[in-house]
Every structure is written in C-alpha cells, then in structure tokens.
Amino acid sequence: DTAVSQTPKYLVTQMGNDKSIKCEQNLGHDTMYWYKQDSKKFLKIMFSYNNKELIINETVPNRFSPKSPDKAHLNLHINSLELGDSAVYFCASSQDLVREIYGYTFGSGTRLTVV
C-alpha cells in the first residue's frame, strides 16, 4: 500500500494552461504539505493543512490554490502556468503537528514541465 500517493507523476503542459495535482495519504496523519523542489534540489514549503484547515501559506503566487476536502487529501491547482513553475512538486504528511518528532512521509513527486 502506498502511504502518500500523488497523481500524475509527470505533467507536461503549455504556458497559460490550468492544471491540478492530487495527493492522498492513508497513514491517518492530520497534517499535509505541498513542497516545491527546484532544479537545484532546494525544497521549499508552499502550503500546509491540518485537519482541512490552512495553517501555512508561504509567499506563493495566488495562481496556486490548494484544497483539502478531507484530512486524507490535499490537491494543488495551478492557474495560468508559467515557465518558472517547472519543478518537482512533493506532497508530504506528518503524524504530529505540535511535536513534529516523526518527520515527513513524502509522496513520489510530480514533475511539472511547462513549455
């Protein structure tokens, strides 16, 4: 059983399009995250949800909109895609928000290429 699953794994699209990435976790974790990893491998947090509530919203263009229909799912919708959005997007979940002693479980990533 995959603990944190993301779809799609690869996404190639043209500038200006709108696309969505989906994430689901079956670990029973309360907190989920979206991270962006650029070409230099730097992982930067974008959003975090705890029990469907948005708790971290970094300086991200408002073309990016997360949605959490329930605590097991966190989706990312991107409007008007730009070349600079090309990156690998990772979903992650964690067991304990307050103490964060367990670290994150990451999904397999979605490689987004905007052409």
Next chain:
Amino acid sequence: QKEVEQNSGPLSVPEGAIASLNCTYSDRVSQSFFWYRQYSGKSPELIMSIYSNGDKEDGRFTAQLNKASQYVSLLIRDSQPSDSATYLCAVRYSGGYQKVTFGTGTKLQVIP
C-alpha cells in the same frame, strides 16, 4: 530568514569508509532536526531525527547535535555504494506552526 546550510558536495568516500555530512542552522531556538536521503529522481526519505544534544545511533547511521554551536551532522559508517544519494538536513524551528526548513543537500558518492 532562518537558514539551513549544507555543503553541496559532491562528497566522495571509498566503500567501507565513514562519510561525514554536516549542517549548520541560523536560529538558536530550534527544536527538531532531521536527515533525509534522496536518490536521484526519487522522493526524500527520512533516515534520522534528533532533538537533544549528543549522539543518536541507528544501525550504520549516527546523528550528532550540538545546539551551542548550531550544527547537526550525520555519520555513515561502512559506507556502501547504495548510500550514494543526496542527504538533506531539515530543521524545525519553534514558534507558530513550526514549519520545517530544508537545506539544499549534500551529494554523497561512495566509490566501490
């Protein structure tokens, strides 16, 4: 800006040697420290976490934390070619919702 610094490498060690990976962080008020391993084209995988000063051992891995000097390190004993990967240091800072900040990673190459 709270930062996590790592030498990008690559760090090359011969098979069987000890690999030493280092990480420094900027904020004294930090709570939790993590090491993740990321193989090329794969997602990060948690290998060690440490919260108290001193050493923590798990198999061939030892994490070392020195809060006074603001550094955390990872030692890999008896390095194997399968350990070749990028190692990401992550720090959870206190305050607010305590988000985790990642370093840019150190690429480790274990030479057979």
